[in-house]
Amino acid sequence: MKKVYEKPVIVKVETGFMNKFGESPLYQRKVRTDIDGVSIDELVKKYGSPLFVISEKKLREKYRNIYNAFASRYPNVQFGWSYKTNYLKAVCAVLHQEGAIAEVVSGFEYEKARKLGIEGKDIIFNGPHKRLEDLEIAVKEGAKIHIDHFDEIIDLEKVADKLGKTVKVAIRLNMDTGIRPQWSRFGFNLETGQALDAVKRIAQSGKLILNGLHAHIGTFILDPNAYAKEVEKMVKFAYEIEDNFGFKIEYIDIGGGLPSKNKLKGTYLPPDIAVPPVDEYAEKIIDALYSNLRPGDFPKLILETGRAIVDEAEYLITTVFASKRLPDGRKAYICDAGVNLLFTAFWYKFNVEIDREVYGVNEPSVLYGPLCMNIDIIDDGILLPPLERGTRLIFSPVGAYNNTQWMQFIEYRPNIVMIMEDGTVEVVREREDLTDIERRERLPEKLKIR
Amino acid sequence: MNRLHQLAVNDEGFIFDPLTGESFTVNRTGLFIINRLKEGKKEEEILQGLLDEFNVSKEVAERDLIDFLEKLKSYRII
Ligand SMILES: Cc1ncc(COP(=O)(O)O)c(C=O)c1O
Secondary structure (H helix, E strand, O other), X not given: OOEEOOOOOEEEEOOOOOOOOOOOOOOOOOEOOEEOOEEHHHHHXXXXXXXXXXXXXXXXXXXXXXXXHHHOOOOOEEEEEEHHHOOOHHHHHHHHHOOOEEEEOOHHHHHHHXXXXXXXXXXXXOXXXXXXXXXXXXXXXXXXXXXXXXXHHHHHHXXXXXXXXXXXXXXXXXXXXXXXXXXXXXXXXXXXXXXXXXXXXHHHHOOEEEEEEEEOOOOOOOOHHHHHHHHHHHHHHHHHHHHHHOOOOOEEEOOOOOOOOOEEOOOOOOHHXXXXXXXHHHHHHHHHHHHHOOOOOOOEEEEOOOHHHHHHHEEEEEEEEEEEEOOOOOEEEEEOOOOOOOHHHHOEEOEEEEOOOOOOOOEEEEEEOOOOOOOOEEEEEEEEOOOOOOOEEEEEOOOOOHHHHOOOOOOOOOOEEEEOOOOOEEEEEOOOOHHHHHOOOOOOHHHOOO | OOOHHHOEEOOOOEEEOXXXXXXXXXXXXXXXXXXXXXXXXXXXXXXXXXXXXXXXXXXXXXXXXXXXXXHHHHOOOO
C-alpha cells in the first residue's frame, strides 16, 4: 500500500525558534470550520468567495457588553453609532434596535440615517464638512449638531436667521490627553483658549444655544487614562461655561476610540493581552465623571464607539487561488481578497484561520491579494502549513472600516451575508456586477466603438 | 556550489551542515526527495519515485516537487 502523502517541507532551524510558551511554532495553526454554526464550506458554496460574514449574535453581544459596562456605572448613558465605521443598513439597524442613536459626519451619512428611519433628533451630526444645505435640514429636523470651526458658527447663525429660530448646538473640542498624535485638527482647542472664544462667539449672537460638548481624542486608544483626562477637562470646561455664560451643558460626548481585539502591525503582544478590557475604560471614565461632577448633576454621557463594537462581529472568507515560491524562499499564496476589500490590512495583522486540518510543518509565508499591484499584501510574514489551492482562509476581525473604506478597484466587491441569531443566513449586500460600476458613466457619442 | 554531499541527514529528517553549522528539518516527503537528490537522481526519476511511494496525483506531486526544489535553492542546498 502507498504511504499517505504530505507536501514536502524543509524549514531552517533557528535558535530561539521555539517560543516561550513551549509550543513549537512549526505545528501551531488555527482551524475554523464554521461561523455561528454555519459551515464555511456551505457559505462559500452558496454565496461565493470572497465573502464577508457578519454575526448578528456577536454584534449584539459586543454592543450590550460595552454599553452595560458604562450603563451599570452611570445612570445617564447614550451610545451613538458611528456610521463611518460600518454603515451597512443591516448593521446600523441592529445597533439602532439595541438603542444606539446615529452618529454621522457628512450630508450623505445623514441622508442614510434618515432613510433608514432614524429621526433627526436621534442623529448626532459631526464633522468638518457640513454644507449649508445639510445644516439647514439638520436644524429643521432637530439634529444634534456638533460645530467643528468658526465658519460653521457663522453658517448656523445664517440658518437660524433664515428659519427664524434659535438653534441648540454643541461644540467639538480638542485637547491634550497624552495621546500622540494629538487630534488637533477637529473642533476648538481647549488649552489655547480657542474653545472659550467659540463659546463667547456663540453667546454674543444669541441665535445659538450651547447645550453640549463633544470630543474624540483618537482611535484604538490603548490607555484608559487618556479618557479620564478627557472627561476631567470636559467637565471642568462645562462648568466654566455654565457659570459664566448661563448655558446648561446637558450632555458630554466623549467620542469613540476604544480598541477592538485586533492586532496592530508592529506590536508583539497578542490583542488579548495588549488590549485592556472595556470595564477598565468604563471604570476610569465614570470615576473621572463622579470626581468632577457637582453633586446631583448627571449630564448625559454619550459615546460614539465604533470599531470596538463591530470589528469582531465580521469575518472575511477568502480562497487560496494559487501559490508560488519567492526568490527569498518564502511561500506566497495568492488569495481572492486583498487590500481592495481589506483596507485595514495597512495597519492590522489579522487573525488567520484555515477551514480544515492541514498536515505538515509550518513555513514562513506571505498572503497576497488578487490585485496586479505591488501593494496588495494582506500578511507579509505568517507561519502556515503548506496549503492546497482552494483552501479557505478566514480573516478576522474585519467589521470596522472595511465595508466603508473598501474600493471597487480591479475586482468587484463580493456578497456580504449576516448570520442571523436564529441561524438563518441573509444577504445584506449583493455582489456587484458591471452595471453597478458603469451606471453613472456616459460615453460621448463620437467615442462609441462601431 | 552544490553542498548536498556534505550534509548529514538522519532518518527523523534532521539535516545538519557541518561546514556552516546550519540545521534544517524536513518532513517525510522532503526527506524522500533529499535522499534521492543525494543519490544523484534526476527530477523525473524523483517524481516517479514519489508517485510509486505515495498516494498522490502526478499533478500535485509535480508542482510540490518544483516548489520544494526552489526552496532548496533558496537555502543554497542545491
Ligand atoms: C467623531 C468620531 N466619533 C466616533 C468615531 C469612531 O471611532 P472608533 O471606531 O475608534 O470608536 C470616529 C472615528 O474616527 C470619529 O471621528
